[in-house]
Amino acid sequence: MRVEDFDFELPEELIAQSPLKDRAASRMMVVNRETDEVRHDRFQSVIDYLNPGDCLVLNNTKVLPARLIGVKEETGANVELLLLHQKEGDQWEVLAKPAKKFKAGTTVSFGDGLLKATCIEELEQGGRIVEFSYEGIFLEVLDQLGEMPLPPYIKEKLDDRDRYQTVYAEQVGSAAAPTAGLHFTHELLEQIRAKGVHIAYLTLHVGLGTFRPVQVDNLEEHDMHAEYYQLDQDTADLLTETKQSGGRVIAVGTTSIRTLETIQRDHGQFCAASGWTDIFIYPPYQFRAVDGLITNFHLPKSTLIMLVSAFSSKELMMKAYKEAVHERYRFFSFGDAMLII
Template sequence: MKVEDFDFHLPEQLIAQTPLKDRSSSKLMVLNRSEETIEHRHFFDITQYLQEGDCLVLNNTKVLPARLFGTKEETGAKVEVLLLHQMEQDNWEVLVKPAKKVKKGTTLQFGEGLLKATCIDEKEHGGRVLQFKYEGIFLELLEKLGEMPLPPYIKEQLDDRDRYQTVYAKEEGSAAAPTAGLHFTDELLAEIEKLGVHIAYITLHVGLGTFRPVSVDTIENHEMHAEFYHMDKETADLLTNVREHGGRIISVGTTSTRTLETIMRDHGKFVEARGWTDIFIYPPYECKAIDGLITNFHLPKSTLIMLVSAFANRHFILKAYEEAVEKKYRFFSFGDAMLIL
């Protein structure tokens, strides 16, 4: 398949720059896959589409304040570093801008030397491996020195860094938020549980793949970057029970979907599992783990719109996106949501 098959026209003014005051007040487009119908609601109306015995699967990863601004110790030249994932001990895979300034052996400093790093390896696309040196606790230094790693299409400053976290964020390690979950409030989740809907948590730490565009013409030639995932036994047992009793498994976000589909692909059932996944979901892939999907509106020609098109039919999805543009839905991380059943 061609990457061009997933292109659509998106006016720049529809890219949401700031979150809404009320998380759950965003628009919600509801798609019925079998009948190919489209409804326009608000996110807080999602309770009307959930049934007793269903299960929502949420990604409880927590975004690190992973963007650091520092200088080269030798020259004072400014550099920007984005932490992607911890490799071992104090070694991290990162993205560096400008990458050409940071070669193997280069020493960087942040916060007037509170945190230092030496480049110990060079990778493709501006990737580097940095070895950090510091006194105290690394995550506490990050909280002090780091900024939230907002995607490059968001130009506005974020006043409240918690708005780029889900209300249930727990496991620290992501370089980006699982944005479909940003629409939920504690109150809405409590209301959903009162309906008899189960809520389960998995973890996938969002990494480099989120920032890497598809640079090939043919989809099959694109390679996904691996991301760490974990599902515990309690969640695996719950999902197995839900399916055995005829409930629907509704994945919140593409990250939850990729985790569940990886486990189902590798084990044929829901089991406790952890590891690294580079699963790439695109048509004609058939989802085996999920019955519904909550997701935001994604970039043209991205791996995310390809995943959604695998779940719900590419022509139907592109029609829905065209309608979203026409009705001025807000796109991307702080934008509106879609429920596909």
């Protein structure tokens, strides 16, 4: 299968530039995999599509204010760093821009010297390994100096950084938000629990590879980026019990589905597990863990649209996306939702 198979026309004005005032007020397209029916609803109504005994699986990762803008100590030139993940101690893998100005041995200063980063290794595609120096607690310094790492297609400034976090965000470590979860409010989650739907949490720290375009024509040649995940035994037991009782496991977001499918692939069951996954899901793929998916509308030719096409079918997903464009749905991180059941 080829990358071009997952292309579609998207008018730029449909790319949502800011979140809605009410998280749950977004539109929701409902796609039925058995009947190929496409319906239009509102996200507040998601509870109507959930049954008692189902289990909703949420990714509780929390986005770092991972975008830092500083100056080279030697020349005063501006350099931007995007934190990807912690290696060990104060060493981090980052994305530098412009990378050519940030060579090994170079130091960049942020906040008049409150934080400094020295490049200790040069990687491909603008990647760098840096060592930070500072006084105090790193995450507190980062919270003071860093900005939210919004995707490049969002041009407007985000006034409230909490709107790029889910209301249940807890485990710090993502370079991007698990955006399907942005639609949930505390009130909606309580209503879902009251209906008898289980709510479970896992962690997958979203990396920048999510936004990187696929560079090959043939999907089998694509090297998927790796992301750290973690699932505890209590959650594994709840998922197993849900399946055994005839309930559905419904993943919120492609990050949740990648975690659950990785664990089923590697262990043949739900169990406590952690590590790095580079699972690449595209048609045809036999899903082992998940019975439903809540997601947003994704970039053309991205690994994410390939995943949702595998979960339904490429033909059904292309039909749904064509209808979403026609109906003027809002796309990408701050956009509308899709429920696939």
